Every structure is written in structure tokens, then in C-alpha cells.
Amino acid sequence: MHKSLTTRLRDIRSNDHAEIDRLRSDVALQKLLLGAREPITEKASDWLERRSGDGWTSAVTDQTDAFLGYVQIGSIHRDSRTAWFGICLIEKARGRGHGADATQLALSHARDRMNLRKVLLKVRADNPAAQLYGKIGFRTVGTLCEEYDSGDSIHDVKIMEILLGGQAGEPSIRHQPASAMDLRTR
Secondary structure (H helix, E strand, O other): OEEOOOEEEEOOOHHHHHHHHHHHHOHHHHHHOOOOOOOOOOOHHHHHHHHHHHEEEEEEEEOOOOEEEEEEEEEEEOOOOEEEEEEEEOHHHOOOOHHHHHHHHHHHHHHHOOOOOEEEEEEEOOOOHHHHHHHHOOEEEEEEEEEEEOOOOEEEEEEEEEEOOOOOOOOOOEOOOOOOOOHHHO
């Protein structure tokens, strides 16, 4: 288990599945996360099984072990040691620092346990999380104009990346901009 002062990552348990199903079927949330425009009916257990071959998914919890959401690292390119990041939190966990903490814990896991050197993400340009990612140390490497059709409107999508270390086994995380928090302290 990875932990910060208030946020922890742990294996997903079967009793988390109902909340994952609720998150995945919340159409407004999924549209913000570049997801489906219709409710997702695939059960959490099937989704987790399908994703298990290409990455890592972990529950985000608070200090009481209450489920707050999940993080995922997937689409791993083993030779290049890169992967894509995603996070989804329940409404009451948003805006309280859990997203930043969970992202930093997931990046530490990606570096220390998965031996990744770079993590990328896609975020809707109008999603407030894009600013959070920048504060953590992700840098925007491109914008896909009019990329995501939410059904109501067309949205630009930012592609962001963070370098976790240059060589295999290198412990440092190189952030951009340099003023961002250093994960070596975690």
C-alpha cells in the first residue's frame, strides 16, 4: 500500500466494485474524463479483468480506508518504459487534495515498481485538473484541437507528460517546470 498523510492507494476489493460502477456510469463525469457519452454497463469486475493484462489499477482511499476513486496506469510500452495515466474520484473527494496526492503516489509506483521513465495523460483542455497536473510537474506537449465530441460540444484535448527518471533504476523524478513539487520526498 502507498500512502500520504491522508490519501492511500491499495488493491481494489470486490466491495469497491459498486462505487466503480457508479463512477463509470456517471455520464457527465465520463464526458469530463474523455469517456463514454452513454452510461457504461460493463461491470467493474469485467472491466478490471480486461484491463489487468496491460497495466495497474488501484483504489484511492482516505486514512479510514474509505473508497474515494481509482487511478490507473495502462497502455504500457515496455521497451520505451512509458505509459498513460488516468484518475477518477467520487465527487466528495474532489478539490480536497486527494487527486494530487493519488497522482503523486501513482507516479512513485510507476517509477519504483513498474520501472517506467515517463507517464503521459490526456485531459480535456477545459478540465480544471489540467492546472493541477501542471502543478504536479506534467508539461503540456501538445493540444489536439476539436478532438473530443461530448455530444453537446467539441473539446480540445491536452497531451501532458512527466519524466520519472532517465535511466533504468534512476531514482529521481524530473519535473517540468522545475518549481513543481519533487516526488523524491514522498
